[in-house]
Amino acid sequence: MATLRLQLLVLCILAMTVVQASAFKFPPFDKPDFNDPFWKAIRDWTHHKPGGHKKGQCAPLGYWNVCGLYIAESDFFKGPHKKWQPVADYYSLCCQLVRKESVGCICRAVTTKYPHVKIDVNRSMYLPQWCKKPVPKGTKCHGKNVYGYVPKKHRGHGGGHH
Helix, strand or coil: CHHHHHHHHHHHHHHHHHHHHHHCCCCCCCCCCCCCHHHHHHHHHHHCCCCCCCCCCCCCHHHHHHHHHHHECCCCCCHHHHHHCCCCCCCCHHHHHHHHCCHHHHHHHHHCCCCCCCECHHHHCCHHHHCCCCCCCCCEECCEECCCCCCCCCCCCCCCCC
């Protein structure tokens, strides 16, 4: 008898829930304010074509956050563990940006002081090399050598035997 009463109680509660839910009116959808800074940043990012800005003009610094994982100083990757810090992959968004920007723009981006992250400038000098961006030998950024990509020269086919 007790289980029958419990089942009846559950059925009544379920019926009340359905009735209340059917009477609920959803508020009308408000169109987002696209002048809001959040939407402006999204719009700028989606419409920006890296390297597509005027000559001599760099991509906004906010775009460089895609490289943060590779060049930010980290408490996790310190001392002997530094060698395990991730390296930018050729197909990553970071490398796409690095290959499109000039060395001057890269230098400006990695030497800027950011409020929430500290950049390892020594490590960031390897970005062009990781991303296979050719850089003239001897190029410097604030006195530090920038390591560019140097294609390997092949001597004929196979092991050099003719």
